[in-house]
Amino acid sequence: MYPSFRVLRKNFEALVSSKSLSGYDVSGLLEKLQSTPDDYQKLFQLGQEIEQRPLRESWKYVEPNALDLILQQSSFVSSAPVPALLASDVFHRARAGFLSSVVGCVLGKPVEVHLDSKSLINALEKSNQFPIQGYISKTIVENGGLDFLHKDAPxxxxxxxxxxxxxxxxxYTLVGLVLLEKFGPDFAQSDLAAIWRDSLPLGFTWGPERLFLSRYAMEMGLDDNPQIEVAGFADSLNPGSELCGALIRSHIYGYASPGDPLQAASLAWRDATMTHRGNGVYGSMYLASAIAIAFVEKNPEAIFRRALEFIPQKSRLHEAIAYAIDSVMNSPTWESAYELIHGRYGDFGHCKIFQEIGTVVNSVCFAGSISEGLKIQLYQGNDTDSFGSAAGAILGVYFGEGNLEESWISPFQDKLHSALAGFHDLSLDSVAWRVGKVATLGLDVD
Structure with missing residues (x-):
């Protein structure tokens, strides 16, 4: 069984673009792709050539994949003792992180259509929804608002x-929750892969995640319980390896590591490297460690600067986040900070983490409350559900459960619908309780 030539060519085109952004010499490869006939052997040889191209001599970044090398290239020195934590506080902050991430996701879901801040705010204004007071109304399409919406908007x-x-x-948060409940922090990638195999529908995955499941299915063949080594799946023909898919899976590792960013980053790395490489992995480590730090840090700037200690100092992501933090700290408003971040990284839109993590820094640092932070995140556009969820995770943990207004939660009527096979807990409150329990493993809950 082989993919169609159309799929192969589309994948190769995306791979060449991705390789170029990651510093590789891709000169002449698109021309070779165009001139290569529809022949599997010849296209296989071209794929090998794409993967074997060297980095450009002028490339200044150092972006390893192994965890020990990542930490060696970072400013992390040694792990400080995890501060003493009140279990009940951890429990409720983790719940708040999860619930706020759900709110941020649903808030952004209708308008996940690759908009920048100006375009999105303009549409909200035309439909009399700016400033936003709750979830987005269907009137967003009226009065010259938006003429296209995400397919899940209704x-x-x-x-x-x-x-x-x-x-x-x-x-993905639910998958991670089941993973940690079943295996704890010592889970193996094979454990995670088996849960994916049994739970994730292919149609609810994109990019590297869909590629992973497709490869896993090919390796399975007709074997019902195969022993498959998945560690190398992300190494080749993986054009989305630096997109946000690993980052959106990382929340649970932050919740499960209160005050311990090294553990959070390490767990996120183990998950992320199943599908991603380079900065795609670093983004996952960064968000997980920021969530872990938010349990104990009272200064939003310090959350993001401390989390940056786990990212290679000579990587593009470190450069982008450092620029974002400096821009936010030196700006009088979130709007002016956004203009700086978007001005430099505007080409990295939907699912591309270099700009989007900067917008999360912007939202959290200018937020006086969970609601305000979620609204700021929405206003910045791009991947409005994924990064609304990411911002919500940090905001909820930072501000705590009593600071999330019931008006955001009550419309759900305590019903959580997922697309996961075998996940039968339909109570939002029950799942939030389970997240809180995972966060307090090893602690005595009051």
């Missing part, structure tokens, strides 16, 4: 909300 409009609608961002 189930997440304010008028239609009766539950948390299925979403990949939420799916």
């Amino acid at each position: 189930v997440s409009f304010a008028e239609n909300l009766r539950n948390v609608p299925p979403d990949d961002d939420i799916n």
Whole structure:
């Protein structure tokens, strides 16, 4: 069984673009692709050539994949003792992180259509929804607002909300929750892969995650319980290896590591390297460690600067986040900070982490509350559900459960719908409770 030539060519085109952004010499490869006939052997040889191209001599970044090398290239020196934590506080902060991430996801879901801040705010203004007061109304398409919406918009409009609608961002947190409940922090990638195999529908995955499941299925063949080594799946023909897919899976590792960013980053690395490489892995480590730090750090700037200690100092992501933090700290408003971040990294839009992590820094640092932070994140556009969810995870842990208004939660009527096979817990409150329990493993809950 082989993919069609159309699929192969599209994959190769994306791979060449990805390799170029990652510093590799791709000169002449697109021309070779165009001149290569529809022949599997010849296309296989071209794929090998794409993967074997060297880095450009002028490339200044150092971006390893092994965890020990990542930490060697970072400013991390040694792990400080995890501070003494009150279990009940950890429990409720983790719950708040999860619930706020759900709210941020659903809030952004209708308008996940690659908009920048100006375009999105303009549409909200034309439909009399700016400043936003709750979930987005279906009137967003009226009065010259938006003429296109995300395909899942109808189930997440304010008028239609009766539950948390299925979403990949939420799916992955649930997958991670099941993983940690079953195996704890010593899980293996094979454990995670088996849960993916048995739980994740292919149609609810994108990019590297879909590629992973497709490869896994090919390796399975007709074997019901194969022993498959998945560690190398992400090494080749993986054009989305630096997109945000690993980052959106990392929330649970932050919740499960209160005050311990090294553990959070390490768990996120183990998950992320199943599908991603380079900066795609670093983004996952960064968000997980930021969530872990938010349990104990009272200064938002310090959350993001401390999390940066786990990212290679000569990587593109370190450069982008450092620029974002400096821009936010030197700006009087989130709007002016956004203009700086977008001005430099605007080409990295939907799913591309270099700009999007900067917008999360912006949202959290200018937020006086969970609600305000979620609204700022929405206003910055791009991947509005994934990074609304990411911002919500940090905001919820930082501000705590009592600071998330019930008006954001009540429309769901305590109903959580997921797309996962075998996940039968349909109570949002129950799942939030389970997240809190995972966060307090090893602690005595009061």
